[in-house]
Amino acid sequence: MAQTKLSVRQEDMLTFITNFISQNSYPPTIREIGKACHITSTSVVNYNLNKLEEEGYISRMLRVSRGIQLGKNQASALVQIPLVGRIFASEPVSFPEASVSYAPDETINLTQDLVGDGKKMFALEVRGDSMIDAMINEGDYVIMKQQARVNNGDLAAIWLIDSEETTLKYFYLENDKVRLQPANPTMDAIYVDPSTVRIQGKVMLIFRQISARKTVSVIPNN
Amino acid sequence: MAQTKLSVRQEDMLTFITNFISQNSYPPTIREIGKACHITSTSVVNYNLNKLEEEGYISRMLRVSRGIQLGKNQASALVQIPLVGRIFASEPVSFPEASVSYAPDETINLTQDLVGDGKKMFALEVRGDSMIDAMINEGDYVIMKQQARVNNGDLAAIWLIDSEETTLKYFYLENDKVRLQPANPTMDAIYVDPSTVRIQGKVMLIFRQISARKTVSVIPNN
DNA sequence: ATAATATCAGAACAAGTGTTCCGTGTCAAG
DNA sequence: CTTGACACGGAACACTTGTTCTGATATTAT
Known part of the structure; x- marks a missing residue:
């Protein structure tokens, strides 16, 4: 909603998630995101995922593995x-x-x-x-x-x-x-x-x- | 490959998986499939998922949670x-x-x-x-x-x-x-x-x- | 009928996975 | 300098999840 600027790390994560889904047709896990974006801690990935959700770029399902949905992709159904x-x-x-x-x-x-x-x-x-x-x-x-x-x-x-x-x-x-x-x-x-x-x-x-x-x-x- | 006829249970699973993905944009887990199709055992779901894969209806990623891809959708990635x-x-x-x-x-x-x-x-x-x-x-x-x-x-x-x-x-x-x-x-x-x-x-x-x-x-x- | 195969159920295990807590460093405002 | 918000890293926990094993039941072939 706030639509502030994304950090480089968040933008990096978002592009990886997008590419991952388009390649595998299922979303990545937190650790897969961390490995691809060179983030060692899962909590940091989780932290930035919440940021991305606050900004409306993604939706998350609580306690669901790979529970990430791309908000923008609704237009590309x-x-x-x-x-x-x-x-x-x-x-x-x-x-x-x-x-x-x-x-x-x-x-x-x-x-x-x-x-x-x-x-x-x-x-x-x-x-x-x-x-x-x-x-x-x-x-x-x-x-x-x-x-x-x-x-x-x-x-x-x-x-x-x-x-x-x-x-x-x-x-x-x-x-x-x-x-x-x-x-x-x-x-x-x-x-x-x-x-x-x-x-x-x-x-x-x-x-x-x-x-x-x-x-x-x-x-x-x- | 063999393209034999699917059992009612397999067909039930396939329709559920298709609907689940279109609704959630991520695939279901084995237990979610079992619960929706009234299958109490995860091994039975796993068994029929392998059958579906042999028939070419889906693709599975080994050891990956929610690692199910619909075969038809591979061409439309x-x-x-x-x-x-x-x-x-x-x-x-x-x-x-x-x-x-x-x-x-x-x-x-x-x-x-x-x-x-x-x-x-x-x-x-x-x-x-x-x-x-x-x-x-x-x-x-x-x-x-x-x-x-x-x-x-x-x-x-x-x-x-x-x-x-x-x-x-x-x-x-x-x-x-x-x-x-x-x-x-x-x-x-x-x-x-x-x-x-x-x-x-x-x-x-x-x-x-x-x-x-x-x-x-x-x-x-x- | 008998054997072979297919399908199913339950249980247990190991690995995967989201979540949470604690501590550290950075940086700007007071 | 101190404070507080923010971003980060590591670790641990509890739950999830795919896999495998054993055995039972149903179906089909011989």
Whole structure:
């Protein structure tokens, strides 16, 4: 609460605890903390742990081994988002069924500070290069939230009824006309009638994984 | 491995362990499991825990209190990547210092299945629209791994000595010439001499957060 | 039926673990 | 200088906790 400055020792302990939990998925003991932070006495570790708890950085469970919880990590709780398919420009977005089957290989894990609570959300893999005007490559993943309305300025998945295609553009309703603004600033917006578009969802996050995807002609350099 | 069917008791234990961890963020002890699952003997809990480990549902740390890890969660272990600054086209990438200080507001949490172990990695926020040829917007986040060498086909941060600018391009070494391929397929590659480039790191992940960023001229719709 | 295996219960042990007490040194305020 | 708050180190204590041993009961195979 007081949010005063942490001592170097306390900061050292906090980073160790954080790393330890992320590596082992269970918290360290007092003696493990002391050994890692070069503190010989368990009472000193206990003393500084109480300081950290007073400042709100951690929570402690009395008399419980490894009973340390990171206060800040509540914001980084995991959400599991199902990967339900692919998105083509030539098709409407295929929404998943209500039942969320548990398929670990087709699940994308993200933290809540990036995408929120993950309700009604799903992931799509982008196929084709028709999303270039939205600055989206083939192979990118789009995290979407299914909803029929979006606010002005949201990046939305929109089904264009006339031309029968799905596009991702920033949505603006202006004077009874819908302005669809490409994410690429070098491209122009298009104006359409609201009755010719159907909002399918709102894009929450886009990410692109680089590693080991373009494994072509690998020649190590000097 | 064998993936046989779990007994009711083992299934009961597994659900309790899962719920306990999600509630307390640390695993339960053997006796806590026994009490919750109506098992009076610690040896029986220990016996079934070994069964669960043989089937791959959990991992156990020998002689460690609360040393239980959920097998499924190993792929979604968290890595904390420090957000160390911004990346301009007109400057070399500013690398962080060796010491990783604990600054909670400037940390990006991702899962290991997306970015790997997170060693020597850091996050940069993209400023300016000069990365458009890499299909990267202003405001995007780039997760980079600091390394002086990359393999052919890696997306690399490259400092061009002559023109004094940083660029993100796919790297290919071909016949003593370096081919720098833009991510945007509509743009052409450039060929430069290896002595005129300096590899600063490899791009592991790019992501773009949409929510509440472009709050410009918001006019609510019907 | 008989043997073999799997599952279980109780108890005991050694090590792990949080807590507490006492003493020391530092440093700024009085 | 004295005082008090603060941080630290060492030690001891009591409880926790994983492990192991012995034996009993249930299930399955031969």
